[in-house]
Amino acid sequence: MPLERFIPFRKHDVSRLCENVIVQERTLFRRFSTLLVNRIHYQYHEQLEGLKDSYNDFDPNKDTRDLTPSSGATRKQSQKAFSSAFANLLNAANFEKVTNEDLEAALNEESLFKVRLAVSFEDFEDVVFYRRGESVKTETLRTFFGLRKKQVSFTNYDKVAVYITFKDEAYFKEKGQTPVTFKPGSTIVKLFQNVPKADLEMLFPNSEVKMRPLDKLIISASAAIGGTVVLVTKLGASLLLMASFLAFWLGFKDDEVELTKQSLITFGIGMGVFGSFIFKEWTKFKNRKIRFMKALSDNLYFKNLDNNAGVFHTLIDAAEEEDCKEALLAYTFLLKCSEVSVEGGAAFCAVRAEREIAAGGMTLATLDSVIESYFSEELDCALDFDVTDAINKLVDMELVEQYGDIFVARALNDAVKILDDYWDNIYQPV
DSSP states (O other), rough: OOOOSSSOHHHHHHHHHHHHHOOOHHHHHHHHHHHHHHHHHHHHHHHHHHHHHHHHHOOOOOOOSSSOOHHHHHHHHHHHHHHHHHHHHHHTTTEEOOOOHHHHHHHHHSSSOOOEOOOOOOGGEEEEEEEEEEEEEEEEEETTTTTTTEEEEEEEEEEEEEEEEEEOHHHHHHHHHHOOSSOOOOEEEEEEEEEEEGGGGGTTTOEEOOOHHHHHHHHHHHHHHHHHHHHHSHHHHHHHHHHHHHHHHHHHHSOOOOOEEEEEEEHHHHHHHHHHHHHHHHHHHHHHHHHHHHHHHEEEEEEEEETHHHHHHHHHHHHHHHHHHHHHHHHHHHHHOOOBOOOOBBTTTTTTTTTHHHHTSSEEHHHHHHHHHHHHHHOOOOOOOOOOHHHHHHHHHTTTEEETTTEEEOOOHHHHHHHHHHHHTTTOOO
């Protein structure tokens, strides 16, 4: 299973971890950490406002009015801008895109959720799934009416984000369908948790419950046995009367069939019993389908985390957390390179080349290896640290300097001053 970029520790805990790595100047480092986190928070606030603006034209849940109605061209432009910004946000939050091949494989796998679902993919203009936190879990399933237990291993996603755009109203009119659960042309965004890979189809908004072959067999067998019993015990006289009428009408029998009041009552009772049996079996079928739909609704109720515009706030917070953790870790381990031990040795000298030691920094590959090894050895956590993204942010903030392919952290005092000056000058008058 591929390693995740996601760092499964809180920002606060990562900050404390970095303090333990630095050891010295903890008070100053806390000030640096606060200033850095606030700067990243401000950047994401601006990104959130941009997402809200671009999503406004096709938000199905908005309760505000527009000063001027948007044109079709404006809506398309906003949708394109939103799609790009949303993808960037998910990438910043260390979500991975679920490829079409992965989605197709998931739909073909046997579902853990014992309900067969059908999805009309033609209804969608655009469908994108993103996931974060992939793991293998084991669950005990009961089969043969609960008499047998079977352990099943499956791939589970901790978080799944869904981005779906429906086709316009003209498409559904041509199809002769009036959507009830969604608005044609709208874009929905949803966030779920703890979703087995094989159950991704239940996240589609237009999924319909279908009977599994086993369920159809159970209902058919029950109906066949019950129907046979009804025919033999309740409809014998009525069937005999009908057979006599048919034989006389088709010319197979010369004797005229006498239709008495008693025979009519018997025939009426028989037809009533047969009608009641048909209605009972149809009701059983509908009730079974309703139970499946309720099970689907109950399952989704506990998996759904957020919807539409609310997803932005959740993902912005997640992306901000990841960026803060990555920046803190990269700066901390680069800053550690400037320390010299009592014995006169450099930090991480076992993995750093002489030119890196001489420059007081590390290359991207060395820094990546050092941080990943630290998490693996100290915290028993395997991850794929996004070193490029972390360094790019630090270089943009002028907290790290680049000399060729080697990156060197600015001194802690200088870094604090740079961040402090940023806030002092952020709202300079034009």
